[in-house]
Amino acid sequence: MPVSGLTAWQALFDHGRLQAGQTVLIHGAAGGVGSIAVQLAKRVGATVIGTGRAHNRDVALDLGADAFVDLENDRLEDVGEVDVVLDVFGEEIGVRSAGLVRAGGTLVTIAAPPEFEPRYGRSVFFVVEADRAQLTRLAALVREGSLRVPIGSRHSLEEVPKAFAAGRQGGGKPIIVVAEP
Numbered sequence: 001m002p003v004s005g006l007t008a009w010q011a012l013f014d015h016g017r018l019q020a021g022q023t024v025l026i027h028g029a030a031g032g033v034g035s036i037a038v039q040l041a042k043r044v045g046a047t048v049i050g051t052g053r054a055h056n057r058d059v060a061l062d063l064g065a066d067a068f069v070d071l072e073n074d075r076l077e078d079v080g081e082v083d084v085v086l087d088v089f090g091e092e093i094g095v096r097s098a099g100l101v102r103a104g105g106t107l108v109t110i111a112a113p114p115e116f117e118p119r120y121g122r123s124v125f126f127v128v129e130a131d132r133a134q135l136t137r138l139a140a141l142v143r144e145g146s147l148r149v150p151i152g153s154r155h156s157l158e159e160v161p162k163a164f165a166a167g168r169q170g171g172g173k174p175i176i177v178v179a180e181p
């Protein structure tokens with residue numbers, strides 16, 4: 001939550017100024033940032049288009065995305081115009097996404113400062129900032145069951161080196177169990 005959750009929140013609302021009725025394209029919709037962003041965007045009444053690889057489709061749709069673009073097999077440009085793009089990739093996908101932003105819209109990128117701008121919109125790069133009030137809101141949503149955090153593998157403290165060596169598996173954050181509650 002302090003990294004992925006706050007990043008998703010700040011990207012959509014502080015920088016993207018996403019509002020009900022708007023359409024947002026969320027890249028990496030099954031990933032750490034994307035999976036939270038999909039749910040937060042749906043909560044405010046936006047239409048959500050998620051992207052990723054084919055095996056991310058079901059996760060993104062299950063989290064609430066209205067549509068999914070498989071970046072390896074579908075044409076990104078078929079999405080049409082959107083109000084906000086949350087770009088987690090940069091590079092070629094970032095450049096192509098700038099072309100999808102409708103007039104007055106925003107490309108929010110968390111990958112790297114963009115070298116491109118939407119024609120009639122703006123682009124924003126930011127680094128997540130600690131924010132107690134936002135984190136408290138996120139924690140409340142998780143506690144009341146309104147925000148799901150996809151969890152991948154679970155490891156004991158002794159297994160940490162092995163967990164790092166294995167990398168991220170199973171489409172969610174690895175959990176290190178320090179002590180059983």
Ligand SMILES: NC(=O)c1ccc[n+]([C@@H]2O[C@H](COP(=O)([O-])OP(=O)(O)OC[C@H]3O[C@@H](n4cnc5c(N)ncnc54)[C@H](OP(=O)(O)O)[C@@H]3O)[C@@H](O)[C@H]2O)c1
Binds near residue numbers: 007032033088127
């Ligand atoms: N600026 C900031 O403050 C800030 C904050 C947080 C994160 N970040 C950056 O944001 C990026 C995303 O972070 P994250 O935690 O969301 O990462 P993540 O959990 O790895 O999620 C990335 C998602 O995108 C998918 N993906 C990756 N490459 C793809 C490709 N070429 N085509 C289609 N789908 C692809 C992944 O699918 P697979 O499961 O198949 O790999 C995964 O679902 C990272 O670069 C991170 O460093 C920046």
